[in-house]
Amino acid sequence: MMTFVTRFAPSPTGFLHLGHAFSALTTFNAAQAAGGRFVLRIEDIDQGRARPEFEAAIFEDLAWLGIAWTEPVRRQSEHMADYEGALKNLVDRNLVYRCFRTRKDIAEAIASAPHGQSEEAFRGEALPPAEEAAKLEAGESFAWRLSLKKARAALGPAYFALVFEDETGLVRAEPERHGDVVLARKDFGTSYHLASVWDDALQGVTHVIRGEDLREAAHLHVLLQKLLDLPQPVYRHHRLILGDDGKRLAKRNHASTLRALRESGKSPADVREMVGLS
Numbered sequence: 001m002m003t004f005v006t007r008f009a010p011s012p013t014g015f016l017h018l019g020h021a022f023s024a025l026t027t028f029n030a031a032q033a034a035g036g037r038f039v040l041r042i043e044d045i046d047q048g049r050a051r052p053e054f055e056a057a058i059f060e061d062l063a064w065l066g067i068a069w070t071e072p073v074r075r076q077s078e079h080m081a082d083y084e085g086a087l088k089n090l091v092d093r094n095l096v097y098r099c100f101r102t103r104k105d106i107a108e109a110i111a112s113a114p115h116g117q118s119e120e121a122f123r124g125e126a127l128p129p130a131e132e133a134a135k136l137e138a139g140e141s142f143a144w145r146l147s148l149k150k151a152r153a154a155l156g157p158a159y160f161a162l163v164f165e166d167e168t169g170l171v172r173a174e175p176e177r178h179g180d181v182v183l184a185r186k187d188f189g190t191s192y193h194l195a196s197v198w199d200d201a202l203q204g205v206t207h208v209i210r211g212e213d214l215r216e217a218a219h220l221h222v223l224l225q226k227l228l229d230l231p232q233p234v235y236r237h238h239r240l241i242l243g244d245d246g247k248r249l250a251k252r253n254h255a256s257t258l259r260a261l262r263e264s265g266k267s268p269a270d271v272r273e274m275v276g277l278s
């Protein structure tokens with residue numbers, strides 16, 4: 001039987017809420033139904049915001065919900081060298097460039113662009129070598145951006161043939177929607193995109209199941225997989241759980257945290273019912 005591996009990849013920057021419960025349960029149920037595995041990943045690369053107590057709460061809340069994961073749990077902050085290695089691979093192949101523009105510069109460049117480019121769709125290129133050397137010498141900070149132009153040249157026709165499967169069928173990947181994304185910064189070894197794609201492959205994830213707020217990410221992730229020679233998973237996007245105000249839940253909605261619900265006497269079965277999974 002084909003292995004079927006799903007994952008749940010929370011960031012320990014707050015307590016899990018009903019939206020997380022729905023995502024984790026959907027993902028876990030899919031693995032169970034397929035006789036597969038469910039793995040857990042702690043996406044704590046943002047060490048400024050990640051807290052050990054939130055990580056401990058993730059384990060506790062998931063176990064309370066009845067979710068069991070395959071050990072070991074992958075904690076991203078312990079694997080920065082992996083992501084730096086992946087970045088170096090792209091640097092060595094000249095597929096990324098150093099971008100010294102500040103957010104303000106970029107916002108200005110975009111505002112003056114003719115067709116109302118979105119901030120995400122920023123496109124640029126490496127500075128002339130002497131100019132870059134001077135900025136490096138001066139200690140200026142920069143971001144490593146993926147060059148879509150270089151990626152297209154490197155992959156040739158394969159770039160335009162990039163597709164992925166999601167719940168709507170086969171989708172043609174359009175990495176242009178993201179522009180030249182930041183994959184790392186001078187003082188920060190990786191971005192979510194790079195680390196997530198790397199780890200999905202490393203953890204043998206065959207089915208990435210996550211909220212539809214991340215639907216766009218697949219368009220970029222499949223390009224990164226192609227460039228890094230990683231296997232491509234199947235994608236599935238699920239609905240989002242909305243708060244009483246009709247907006248998607250955020251970590252600040254304390255009342256819908258699993259903690260608060262448990263303290264108010266709700267059971268795991270109540271939580272499943274609240275998210276429409278009973």
Ligand code: GLU
Nearest residue numbers: 009010011043196210214
């Ligand atoms: N750490 C991300 C989040 O909590 C997960 C993104 C993903 O599933 O790829 O939103």
